[in-house]
Amino acid sequence: MTQELITIQEARERVLHATGRLPTERVDIGEALGRVLADDVAAAADVPPFPSSAMDGYAVLAGPAGRRLTVIGESRAGTPSADRLSEGAAIRISTGGSVPDGATAVIRQEDTQAGDGQVEIQAATEPGQNIRPAGDDMRAGAPILRRGTRLGPSELGAAVAAGAGSLVTSCRPRVAVLCTGDELRAPGEPLGPGEIHNSNGPMLVAAAIRCGAVAPRPGRLPDDRARTEAGLAQALKSSDVVVVSGGVSVGPHDHVKPALAALGVEEVFWRVALQPGKPTWFGVSGSRLVFGLPGNPVSAAVTFSLFVAPALATIQGAPPPAVTSGEAILATAVARNPQREQAIRVVLERRASQTFATPNGPQGSHIVTSLVGAGALALIPAGEGRLEAGTPVSLVELIR
Numbered sequence: 001m002t003q004e005l006i007t008i009q010e011a012r013e014r015v016l017h018a019t020g021r022l023p024t025e026r027v028d029i030g031e032a033l034g035r036v037l038a039d040d041v042a043a044a045a046d047v048p049p050f051p052s053s054a055m056d057g058y059a060v061l062a063g064p065a066g067r068r069l070t071v072i073g074e075s076r077a078g079t080p081s082a083d084r085l086s087e088g089a090a091i092r093i094s095t096g097g098s099v100p101d102g103a104t105a106v107i108r109q110e111d112t113q114a115g116d117g118q119v120e121i122q123a124a125t126e127p128g129q130n131i132r133p134a135g136d137d138m139r140a141g142a143p144i145l146r147r148g149t150r151l152g153p154s155e156l157g158a159a160v161a162a163g164a165g166s167l168v169t170s171c172r173p174r175v176a177v178l179c180t181g182d183e184l185r186a187p188g189e190p191l192g193p194g195e196i197h198n199s200n201g202p203m204l205v206a207a208a209i210r211c212g213a214v215a216p217r218p219g220r221l222p223d224d225r226a227r228t229e230a231g232l233a234q235a236l237k238s239s240d241v242v243v244v245s246g247g248v249s250v251g252p253h254d255h256v257k258p259a260l261a262a263l264g265v266e267e268v269f270w271r272v273a274l275q276p277g278k279p280t281w282f283g284v285s286g287s288r289l290v291f292g293l294p295g296n297p298v299s300a301a302v303t304f305s306l307f308v309a310p311a312l313a314t315i316q317g318a319p320p321p322a323v324t325s326g327e328a329i330l331a332t333a334v335a336r337n338p339q340r341e342q343a344i345r346v347v348l349e350r351r352a353s354q355t356f357a358t359p360n361g362p363q364g365s366h367i368v369t370s371l372v373g374a375g376a377l378a379l380i381p382a383g384e385g386r387l388e389a390g391t392p393v394s395l396v397e398l399i400r
């Protein structure tokens with residue numbers, strides 16, 4: 001029982017060491033948001049595929065102002081002109097229109113005066129002006145996206161421009177969130193004496209979805225040994241990652257650890273030198289990962305960000321995330337914990353090209369409001385006394 005507490009770093013390493021990779025699947029672009037790319041994407045062809053106009057105006061031979069040209073046709077976006085441009089002629093063109101053969105510049109409409117099938121050129125043009133060469137954005141075969149990239153709107157746009165209609169991605173991890181506690185009531189339900197709302201359930205499901213997982217509605221487990229074991233057995237069957245909240249301490253009504261042991265889930269660690277989040281449990285059952293997070297809502301959110309989020313990234317083939325996502329200057333002094341590193345919720349503010357971190361109100365592990373509006377977690381090393389204002393601290397991404 002009197003195990004050494006392990007550091008955050010050690011706990012993360014053990015989690016990542018135990019985390020495998022999910023299989024991959026090809027999905028339509030429309031299904032790919034938030035997934036992790038499993039194959040590199042290269043441009044199938046030049047983008048743009050043809051020299052195209054950057055302006056609405058006239059395709060011309062580059063030259064001086066003061067010319068009067070005969071308009072011999074039109075090249076619209078999607079409908080190129082079949083005509084070849086020669087001396088004395090102009091072809092009306094729209095933005096994105098294919099630049100006709102022979103043309104060497106596009107003069108923008110604002111610098112022209114049209115009438116009677118003619119156009120007066122009121123500004124000089126240089127060769128290539130307002131023409132986007134073929135391949136200006138992507139060359140055929142050029143690498144555009146690397147495997148391991150999480151697909152956001154920009155990546156999806158680039159993939160489609162590169163010619164992709166579907167992408168090979170990691171399967172999404174199936175995450176089961178289970179909340180233990182006789183005191184828990186579903187969101188919005190009236191509370192009886194001693195009861196509280198199950199805020200961890202929806203919060204942890206949302207965090208898992210943010211990390212690219214598929215997570216059904218949270219399950220609830222009463223503080224009962226047999227039912228805890230039955231609920232966990234069910235969750236283990238149907239998911240890649242099980243996240244349990246609460247019931248993982250040493251109280252007489254904490255049944256998660258013995259139930260997991262009975263189910264053959266192998267403990268990898270229990271208890272981290274972390275505040276909030278000391279009684280965090282992690283174990284494995286084959287390739288399945290099981291996280292026992294403390295019930296206090298802030299502890300659950302912090303330990304999800306520190307340990308579950310990196311596992312969900314890794315299981316999808318994203319590169320192992322760095323422990324810290326940057327640094328900031330502590331804006332106010334913070335009391336240190338002699339034994340445990342603290343992960344405090346901070347508001348980040350840019351001042352004079354530096355980032356300052358201010359604690360986001362009271363930091364108790366039950367203060368859910370400390371999560372709202374927090375820009376990151378700041379790590380306060382264990383030690384005596386206080387960490388003074390002006391001290392640099394490491395930041396960790398808070399999943400929110």
Ligand code: AMP
Nearest residue numbers: 179181198199200201246247294295296
């Ligand atoms: P436990 O880890 O089960 O000892 O719970 C620690 C504290 O967190 C207790 O005050 C619980 O009432 C509270 N708690 C446990 N589970 C949840 C939950 N799902 N939502 C909100 N608070 C919870």
Ligand code: MG
Nearest residue numbers: 181246247295
């Ligand atoms: Mg409990």
